[in-house]
Amino acid sequence: MKGRIINLVGGVYKVLKEDGNTISIKARGRLRAEKRLEVNEKSKSTKASIQTVKNSPKVGDIVLIENEMISKIMDRKNSLIRPDIANVDQILLVFASKEPDFSFYLLDLFLVNILKQKIDAVIVITKIDKLSDLELKDLKDKMTYYEKLGFKVIYVSSKNNIGIDLVSKALENKITVLSGQTGAGKSTLINALIPDFNLQTQEISYALGRGKHTTRETNLYLYKGGFIGDTPGFSKLDLLGIDEESLKDLFIEFKGCNCRFKDCNHKENILGCGVKEAALNGDILKSRYDSYLKMLNELLRRKK
Numbered sequence: 176m177k178g179r180i181i182n183l184v185g186g187v188y189k190v191l192k193e194d195g196n197t198i199s200i201k202a203r204g205r206l207r208a209e210k211r212l213e214v215n216e217k218s219k220s221t222k223a224s225i226q227t228v229k230n231s232p233k234v235g236d237i238v239l240i241e242n243e244m245i246s247k248i249m250d251r252k253n254s255l256i257r258p259d260i261a262n263v264d265q266i267l268l269v270f271a272s273k274e275p276d277f278s279f280y281l282l283d284l285f286l287v288n289i290l291k292q293k294i295d296a297v298i299v300i301t302k303i304d305k306l307s308d309l310e311l312k313d314l315k316d317k318m319t320y321y322e323k324l325g326f327k328v329i330y331v332s333s334k335n336n337i338g339i340d341l342v343s344k345a346l347e348n349k350i351t352v353l354s355g356q357t358g359a360g361k362s363t364l365i366n367a368l369i370p371d372f373n374l375q376t377q378e379i380s381y382a383l384g385r386g387k388h389t390t391r392e393t394n395l396y397l398y399k400g401g402f403i404g405d406t407p408g409f410s411k412l413d414l415l416g417i418d419e420e421s422l423k424d425l426f427i428e429f430k431g432c433n434c435r436f437k438d439c440n441h442k443e444n445i446l447g448c449g450v451k452e453a454a455l456n457g458d459i460l461k462s463r464y465d466s467y468l469k470m471l472n473e474l475l476r477r478k479k
């Protein structure tokens with residue numbers, strides 16, 4: 176029988192079987208130890224597209240169950256590294272408008288990582304009840320830039336039940352994983368979507384770091400013909416497998432600037448760079464260009 180892995184803790188997989196029942200089982204030893212090459216056909220450069228991955232089952236996998244053990248992982252539609260989950264249709268990028276403070280740099284960093292993994296993303300901005308009307312208007316104005324880039328943006332207050340219906344609509348018949356900074360309100364949002372659920376959520380404590388209710392593992396829950404996944408938030412995010420060349424492609428609007436220099440890295444000291452000019456005259460959001468430079472400098476620093 177087949178099933179889908181909905182949770183994994185300490186080598187024990189919780190699998191939702193085709194018959195609707197859930198079982199907790201382990202994977203066959205040999206399966207866990209295998210290694211294989213995963214080729215991403217959509218990726219352009221062969222170097223970036225071939226990666227060795229440990230062939231152990233993960234949350235989201237559809238697996239074959241034989242003798243009360245996972246004996247085979249069915250082909251994956253995709254496989255994310257962060258969060259570590261397979262067969263995802265879209266990511267809901269959950270970002271707090273306050274507590275933790277909204278950061279355009281962090282948003283750009285998340286977007287670069289998501290685009291790199293070639294997954295559709297919806298941006299959800301939480302805790303809008305913590306903003307004044309003026310602050311909310313200012314944030315929405317800036318976010319129109321991202322909407323023009325093609326991202327859907329939903330404003331939510333899980334506390335006051337604002338925007339929950341829009342999120343619910345975006346989740347229909349899809350496998351969606353919630354991802355974002357720790358304390359952004361992912362688990363609280365799932366509680367708002369599925370009221371009788373009551374997932375443990377975290378009181379943010381700056382003195383103690385992570386709160387005790389912070390989510391520790393990925394879980395998939397059945398929702399509206401699809402699944403919704405809660406994941407542990409991160410406090411730090413890196414540029415995973417991204418080099419300078421791919422970085423400028425991941426700032427998708429740079430292409431439209433038609434920088435006349437071939438192989439330009441669009442740095443602030445390049446006279447006549449089309450991307451720099453677009454940032455100066457406001458065609459490119461200033462904070463976007465700043466984010467790009469910050470990431471580029473970080474990549475260049477690492478090469479030294």
Ligand SMILES: Nc1nc2c(ncn2[C@@H]2O[C@H](COP(=O)(O)OP(=O)(O)OP(=O)(O)O)[C@@H](O)[C@H]2O)c(=O)[nH]1
Pocket residue numbers: 301302303304305331332333334335355356357358359360361362363364375376377378379388389390391406407408409
């Ligand atoms: N005022 C307000 N508080 C919220 C809202 N959403 C979440 N919170 C609070 O923010 C804190 C963190 O929420 P969580 O849902 O635990 O955050 P998380 O993203 O799941 O965090 P991790 O599991 O650590 O990744 C909790 O104290 C929530 O009550 C909201 O819409 N409004």
Ligand SMILES: [Mg+2]
Pocket residue numbers: 361362363376377388389390405406407408
């Ligand atoms: Mg959580």
Ligand SMILES: [Zn+2]
Pocket residue numbers: 434435436439440441442445448449450451
């Ligand atoms: Zn340039």
